[in-house]
Amino acid sequence: MFTVVDLFAGGGGASVGLRHAGLRHVLSVDFWERAVETLIASGFPGYHHDLSKPIPGWLPPVWAVWASPPCQPHSRNGKRLGKEDPRDGYGALFDQIDRIKPRWLMTENTSHLDGTDYWAEVLEKIRARFEFVEAFVLNARDYGVPQDRARLICIAGPRPFEPPKIAWGRLAPSAFLGDGFLRAEQSGATARSTSEVCQTITAARNLYFWKTNPGRRLPRDTCKHPDARILSPYETAWLQGFPLDHPFRGTLGEMQTQVGNACPPPLAYAVARAAMEADGFSW
Numbered sequence: 001m002f003t004v005v006d007l008f009a010g011g012g013g014a015s016v017g018l019r020h021a022g023l024r025h026v027l028s029v030d031f032w033e034r035a036v037e038t039l040i041a042s043g044f045p046g047y048h049h050d051l052s053k054p055i056p057g058w059l060p061p062v063w064a065v066w067a068s069p070p071c072q073p074h075s076r077n078g079k080r081l082g083k084e085d086p087r088d089g090y091g092a093l094f095d096q097i098d099r100i101k102p103r104w105l106m107t108e109n110t111s112h113l114d115g116t117d118y119w120a121e122v123l124e125k126i127r128a129r130f131e132f133v134e135a136f137v138l139n140a141r142d143y144g145v146p147q148d149r150a151r152l153i154c155i156a157g158p159r160p161f162e163p164p165k166i167a168w169g170r171l172a173p174s175a176f177l178g179d180g181f182l183r184a185e186q187s188g189a190t191a192r193s194t195s196e197v198c199q200t201i202t203a204a205r206n207l208y209f210w211k212t213n214p215g216r217r218l219p220r221d222t223c224k225h226p227d228a229r230i231l232s233p234y235e236t237a238w239l240q241g242f243p244l245d246h247p248f249r250g251t252l253g254e255m256q257t258q259v260g261n262a263c264p265p266p267l268a269y270a271v272a273r274a275a276m277e278a279d280g281f282s283w
């Protein structure tokens, strides 16, 4: 049985992709109540727990652990305190892995972590626990997600494996939003046509859809511009690769946080398949 424990599961982006790949969830853990409510509403075994403490009770042997520790300690948009940041999740992750002892480990984080001394340390610890370990920077746009989102993925397990397979086609935001332009408020980036993949979605509710190209200087009150409207968290969820009926719980701001923090489900799907194929699963 291909079973998985999803650690730092958030609103379930990775969980959705893993389920789609054919994995059965044993637990999806997060310490944010709202995210756990979303997980449970989505049919996952959501468990409200602080992962800096051991998961109490007995866990069956699992095929894999998926982990998306918080990216804020490693993001170039923050102070990059790494393990000095109290939000860093890697220490907790290794404690959990040593207890759960999964056959496979798959991790996801911001690509800003790649090339840092901290990531080299993390990789060394993963290599001490698993025979075959590879890390890749993958862009969600190559996996059927209409968004530029580079993620640092690591796969570790007992067998050699092929890198996750790139999807055969690209998806554009226009497929859902129609023709126009997307631009985040408070971003130096220029607007992008909806025929191109959109810029990286964040936890801030600040992405606008424009009928006309707004150029580099946004009007002072973008919200009131007749050509602009703010995207709803459901629209940004679609741009993140979530199914339209994903039952997010919470306020609009809390929904946007769950969307902005997520691993795009199609990316998690491709990563899980790479490990599953190495273990003889065929579709």
Ligand SMILES: C[S@@+](CC[C@H](N)C(=O)[O-])C[C@H]1O[C@@H](n2cnc3c(N)ncnc32)[C@H](O)[C@@H]1O
Residues within 6 Å of the ligand: 008, 009, 010, 011, 012, 013, 014, 015, 029, 030, 031, 032, 035, 049, 050, 051, 052, 067, 068, 069, 070, 071, 087, 089, 092, 258, 261, 262, 263, 264
């Ligand atoms: C990058 S987000 C996870 C995104 C998720 N994998 C997805 O694809 O939707 C990190 C999550 O870790 C949770 N978290 C951070 N520290 C935690 C801890 N000590 N214990 C449990 N959850 C934690 C946060 O609440 C947040 O939802």
